[in-house]
Amino acid sequence: MRNFYEEVQEIKARYPDWRSATLPALRLAQEKHGFLSPNALRECAEALGTTPAFCESVASFYDMFHLRPVGRHLVEVCTNVSCALNGAQQVLEGFERELGVRAGETTEDGEVTLRTIECLGGCGWATIVAIDERYRTHVKPDDVSAIVEELRGGG
Amino acid sequence: MAAEARQIVMAGADERDLTKLAEYEAIGGYQALQKARGMTPAAIIDELNASELRGRGGAFFPTGRKWSFVPKPDQNPNPHYLVVNADESEPGSFKDNEIMARVPHRFIEGCLITAYAVDSKNVFVYIRGEYTGPYEVLVGALEELHGRADLRGEVTIVLHRGAGAYICGEETALLESLEGERGQPRTKPPFPAIAGLYASPTVVNNVETMATVPPIITMGGAEYAKLGVPDSRGTRLVSLSGHIVNGGNYEVENGISMRDLIYGLGGGIPEGRRLKCVIPGGSSTAILRYDEIDVGYDFNSLLRLDTAMGSAGVIVLDERCCMVQLGIRVNEFYEHESCGKCTPCREGTRWMSQILRRLEAGDADQHELDLLLDVCDRINGKCLCPLGETAAIAVASYVAKFREEFQAHIDEDGCPFGDSSPLHGVLAPVAQHTHHPTATVPA
Numbered sequence: 001m002r003n004f005y006e007e008v009q010e011i012k013a014r015y016p017d018w019r020s021a022t023l024p025a026l027r028l029a030q031e032k033h034g035f036l037s038p039n040a041l042r043e044c045a046e047a048l049g050t051t052p053a054f055c056e057s058v059a060s061f062y063d064m065f066h067l068r069p070v071g072r073h074l075v076e077v078c079t080n081v082s083c084a085l086n087g088a089q090q091v092l093e094g095f096e097r098e099l100g101v102r103a104g105e106t107t108e109d110g111e112v113t114l115r116t117i118e119c120l121g122g123c124g125w126a127t128i129v130a131i132d133e134r135y136r137t138h139v140k141p142d143d144v145s146a147i148v149e150e151l152r153g154g155g
Numbered sequence: 156m157a158a159e160a161r162q163i164v165m166a167g168a169d170e171r172d173l174t175k176l177a178e179y180e181a182i183g184g185y186q187a188l189q190k191a192r193g194m195t196p197a198a199i200i201d202e203l204n205a206s207e208l209r210g211r212g213g214a215f216f217p218t219g220r221k222w223s224f225v226p227k228p229d230q231n232p233n234p235h236y237l238v239v240n241a242d243e244s245e246p247g248s249f250k251d252n253e254i255m256a257r258v259p260h261r262f263i264e265g266c267l268i269t270a271y272a273v274d275s276k277n278v279f280v281y282i283r284g285e286y287t288g289p290y291e292v293l294v295g296a297l298e299e300l301h302g303r304a305d306l307r308g309e310v311t312i313v314l315h316r317g318a319g320a321y322i323c324g325e326e327t328a329l330l331e332s333l334e335g336e337r338g339q340p341r342t343k344p345p346f347p348a349i350a351g352l353y354a355s356p357t358v359v360n361n362v363e364t365m366a367t368v369p370p371i372i373t374m375g376g377a378e379y380a381k382l383g384v385p386d387s388r389g390t391r392l393v394s395l396s397g398h399i400v401n402g403g404n405y406e407v408e409n410g411i412s413m414r415d416l417i418y419g420l421g422g423g424i425p426e427g428r429r430l431k432c433v434i435p436g437g438s439s440t441a442i443l444r445y446d447e448i449d450v451g452y453d454f455n456s457l458l459r460l461d462t463a464m465g466s467a468g469v470i471v472l473d474e475r476c477c478m479v480q481l482g483i484r485v486n487e488f489y490e491h492e493s494c495g496k497c498t499p500c501r502e503g504t505r506w507m508s509q510i511l512r513r514l515e516a517g518d519a520d521q522h523e524l525d526l527l528l529d530v531c532d533r534i535n536g537k538c539l540c541p542l543g544e545t546a547a548i549a550v551a552s553y554v555a556k557f558r559e560e561f562q563a564h565i566d567e568d569g570c571p572f573g574d575s576s577p578l579h580g581v582l583a584p585v586a587q588h589t590h591h592p593t594a595t596v597p598a
C-alpha cells in the first residue's frame with residue numbers, strides 16, 4: 001500500500017503548484033486519522049512541505065474538515081429551506097431521540113456524530129440526510145430508526 | 156408559452172444510460188467535439204455569440220464574450236486554464252448535481268470544446284465536496300475516456316473536490332480554494348480571464364453552461380437562439396422544490412410561465428394548499444408573492460419584478476409559512492457562509508439574525524423593523540462579493556412584500572403562526588450549539 005506521503009506527492013504532481021494539493025491532502029489525512037488531529041495536521045504539513053499552522057488555517061475554513069474528534073459515522077441532516085418545508089426538523093429530532101444526542105454531539109460510544117448541515121443540493125428530493133457523505137433522499141421521520149439500526153448493526 | 160419540457164442538455168438521458176461512453180456515442184456523442192476541432196477557436200466563439208448563451212451559474216454573463224477576453228499568447232505568455240464551477244451550493248439549486256450524474260459525457264465534451272476554444276490544456280473541475288455521487292460518476296466517465304486519446308487530445312481534466320463552503324461557488328473564492336487557501340473572494344479587477352488561477356488567464360464556467368456547449372455546436376448558434384425569449388435564449392434546467400407535488404429538475408425553454416412551471420410541470424402544491432410566495436432563483440433572490448407568478452421565467456421578465464433567475468432554483472412556499480421564520484432561516488444560511496472578509500457582511504448578517512429572532516419571539520420594539528431594513532441598507536453595495544448583499548436583498552423583499560405580517564409580530568408580541576408554520580423552530584447549522592462536533596477521543 002502506498003503511504004500517505006507518497007500519495008500526497010502524486011496529488012501534488014497533478015497541479016502546477018503544490019498548494020493546490022492542500023484540500024485533497026487534508027481530506028486524505030482526515031480519512032486516515034478520523035479527524036484532523038494535531039498529528040494529522042503535522043503529517044499533512046510534512047507531505048506538502050508547509051507548516052501545520054498553514055494546514056490548520058485552511059482546514060478551519062471548511063465545514064467538512066473536523067478539527068475535533070467525530071464519531072465513526074457522520075449523520076448530517078439538511079435543514080435549509082426546502083428540506084425544512086418538508087419536515088427536516090422532525091427528521092432531525094427523530095435522530096436526536098434515536099441516538100440520544102443533540103445535534104452537534106457524538107454518541108457516548110464514539111460511534112455516531114449527528115449534525116445539521118446547509119443545503120446539500122438535493123432540495124427537490126427533500127429531506128436529504130447525508131450518511132457518511134452519501135445522500136439519502138425523501139427521508140421521513142419514520143425512516144430514522146431503520147437508518148440508525150443500520151448504522152449500529154452494519155459497522 | 157405552455158408548460159412543456161424541452162430537452163437539450165438532458166436529451167437522451169431518459170431513454171439511455173448516458174453515463175456510459177458507448178451509449179453517449181450511440182446518440183452522436185463527442186461528434187460536436189470533432190466538429191469543433193475542425194473549426195478555428197474564433198469560429199467557435201462566433202457560434203457561441205450567435206447562440207446568445209449566457210452563463211448558467213447565476214451571473215448571466217454572455218459565454219462567448221467571456222471566452223473572447225482571454226488574452227492571446229503574445230499578450231500574455233502564461234498558460235490558459237479552464238476552471239469549471241461545480242460547487243453548486245445555492246439553496247434551492249440541484250441541477251448541476253443531476254447533469255453530472257446523468258449526462259457526464261455531454262458535460263465533459265463541453266469542457267473539451269471550451270478548452271480548445273480558449274486554448275487551454277488544463278481543465279480543473281471544482282466539485283463541491285459533498286457531491287460524492289456525481290463525483291464518482293465523473294471519475295468513471297473520465298476513466299472511460301482515458302483510453303480514448305482521439306477524444307481527450309492533449310487535455311487533462313482534474314477533478315478537485317471542495318470541502319464544504321458555499322462561498323467557494325463565487326469564482327474568485329473558488330480560485331483561492333483551488334490554490335489551496337481559505338476560500339475568500341479576491342478583489343476584481345483583475346478578472347479571472349486576465350489573472351485567474353495561478354495569476355494566469357482563466358475561464359470560469361458553470362456545469363450547465365459547459366453541458367450546453369456541445370448541442371450549440373451541433374445545432375449551430377443561430378438555431379439555438381431560436382429557443383427561448385430575447386436575452387434568455389435556449390433552455391434552462393429549473394430546480395423545483397419546497398411545497399410542490401413533483402419536486403425535481405425540469406429542462407424548459409426560457410420564458411415559460413412561472414404559473415405553468417409550478418402548477419403544470421410541478422403538479423401544484425400538495426394537499427390543495429394555497430400558494431404564499433415563491434423564491435424564484437435560489438435563496439439569494441427576492442421573493443415573488445402569490446399574485447406575482449403570472450410572469451415569464453426569464454431574465455428580463457423577472458428583472459422587471461426586481462428579482463432574478465439566479466441559479467434557477469424555484470422554492471415554493473404555501474400559505475402556512477411565516478415570513479419572519481423564512482427570514483431567520485434564509486439569513487442564518489448567509490451568516491454561516493459569510494467568509495468573514497467584509498465587516499458589513501460578517502456582522503450585518505448577525506445583526507439581522509438577532510433582530511429577526513427578536514421579532515419572532517415578540518421581543519422587538521417598533522423601531523427594530525426599520526432597524527432591520529437599515530442594516531440591510533448598510534450591507535447593500537458595501538461588500539466585496541455579492542454574498543452579503545443577497546442576504547440583505549432577500550430579507551428586505553420579505554419585509555417589503557409582507558410588511559403587515561412583520562408588523563403583526565410586533566403588535567401581537569409574537570408570531571401569529573407559531574408552530575403551525577413549517578419553518579418553526581428549525582435548527583440551522585449556525586445555531587447548532589458547537590460549530591465543530593465534539594467527542595471524546597476513543598481510547
Ligand SMILES: Cc1cc2nc3c(=O)[nH]c(=O)nc-3n(C[C@H](O)[C@H](O)[C@H](O)COP(=O)(O)O)c2cc1C
Pocket residue numbers: 209210211212213214215216218240241242243244245321322323324325326327359360361362364365540541542
Ligand atoms: C456567493 C456566490 C456563490 C456562487 N455560487 C455558484 C455556484 O455554486 N455555481 C456556479 O456555477 N456559480 C456560482 N456563482 C457564480 C460564479 O461566481 C460565476 O459567475 C460563475 O461560475 C460563472 O460561470 P457561468 O458564466 O458559466 O455562469 C456564485 C456567485 C456568488 C457571488
Ligand code: SF4
Pocket residue numbers: 322339340492493494495496497498500501538539540541542543544
Ligand atoms: S461579502 Fe461576505 S462572503 Fe463576500 S467577501 Fe465579503 S465577507 Fe466574504
Ligand code: FES
Pocket residue numbers: 078079080081082083084118119120121122123124126128246247248
Ligand atoms: S434544502 Fe436540503 S438539500 Fe437543498
